[in-house]
Amino acid sequence: xxxxxxxxxxxxxxxxxxxxxxxxxxxxxxxxxxxxxxxxxxxxxxxxxxxxxxxxxxxxxxxxxxxxxxxxxxxxxxxxxxxxxxxxxxxxxxxxxxxxxxxxxxxxxxxxxxxxxxxxxxxxxxxxxxxxxxxxxxxxxxxxxxxxxxxxxxxxxxxxxxxxxxxxxxxxxxxxxxxxxxxxxxxxxxxxxxxxxxxxxxxxxxxxxxxxxxxxxxxxxxxxxxxxxxxxxxxxxxxxxxxxxxxxxxxxxxxxxxxx
Numbered sequence: 303x304x305x306x307x308x309x310x311x312x313x314x315x316x317x318x319x320x321x322x323x324x325x326x327x328x329x330x331x332x333x334x335x336x337x338x339x340x341x342x343x344x345x346x347x348x349x350x351x352x353x354x355x356x357x358x359x360x361x362x363x364x365x366x367x368x369x370x371x372x373x374x375x376x377x378x379x380x381x382x383x384x385x386x387x388x389x390x391x392x393x394x395x396x397x398x399x400x401x402x403x404x405x406x407x408x409x410x411x412x413x414x415x416x417x418x419x420x421x422x423x424x425x426x427x428x429x430x431x432x433x434x435x436x437x438x439x440x441x442x443x444x445x446x447x448x449x450x451x452x453x454x455x456x457x458x459x460x461x462x463x464x465x466x467x468x469x470x471x472x473x474x475x476x477x478x479x480x481x482x483x484x485x486x487x488x489x490x491x492x493x494x495x496x497x498x499x500x501x502x503x504x505x506x507x508x509x510x511x512x513x514x515x516x517x518x519x520x521x522x523x524x525x526x527x528x529x530x531x532x533x534x535x536x537x538x539x540x541x542x543x544x545x546x547x548x549x550x551x552x553x554x555x556x557x558x559x560x561x562x
Contacts, residue, residue: 319531319547321543323490325391328535328559332539332561338388340386340388342385342561343392343394343559345560347396347555348378351376354376358520359521360518365461372404373405374403375402377401382395383395395429418458441487442487445485454475460473461515484501484502494534496532497532499528504525506519524550529547540559
């Protein structure tokens with residue numbers, strides 16, 4: 303049995319988790335071969351979250367923010383890169399684009415209407431994975447991720463009255479930030495490594511202030527979630543990952559990784 307307990311601190315930079323045991327199972331690189339000291343990776347992530355399950359707590363008799371949308375979805379396409387040290391610690395980052403979508407309530411019963419517009423805009427994340435304990439080919443690992451979609455004119459809400467006239471003349475832009483910690487168990491069987499775990503998610507959706515509505519803050523309804531997935535390793539240098547996340551959000555992810 304091998305133990306590695308690490309304390310690490312760094313500035314905060316998706317809620318996609320990936321295989322928590324990535325630092326250990328990606329043990330062969332194109333140039334680094336089986337060198338255990340340091341490796342680099344790069345890859346592609348396609349992430350689709352069908353419902354972020356947000357809720358707001360502002361109280362306004364004329365405007366309830368929870369009536370603005372029923373579901374909030376995010377589709378992201380990101381490039382990933384990381385450094386793996388001693389096959390136990392991975393420090394990673396992603397950059398790319400995300401597009402947000404909403405699904406509205408039945409607006410025939412509401413006092414106002416919402417119009418949301420979004421196109422792909424810049425998104426990024428950073429974080430780290432640490433393998434805590436290893437028993438043979440089974441790993442207990444932890445992960446921390448910070449994800450951000452900065453405010454941009456490409457994503458905004460407009461709130462309308464029943465005559466389709468704007469409550470606010472300005473477009474109210476959105477921004478999204480979240481951090482997530484997770485712990486998971488992975489077990490390697492030849493070229494397959496299934497994994498399962500739990501997450502703690504803190505997510506914040508901000509809609510900038512308007513003259514009538516003020517600024518609106520949404521938080522995720524549930525902090526605790528669960529995830530499971532499967533990593534397929536080819537020659538140790540290429541890895542394909544499939545993941546499902548439930549409860550705190552409903553999401554699917556496909557990713558590819560090459561190890562150098």
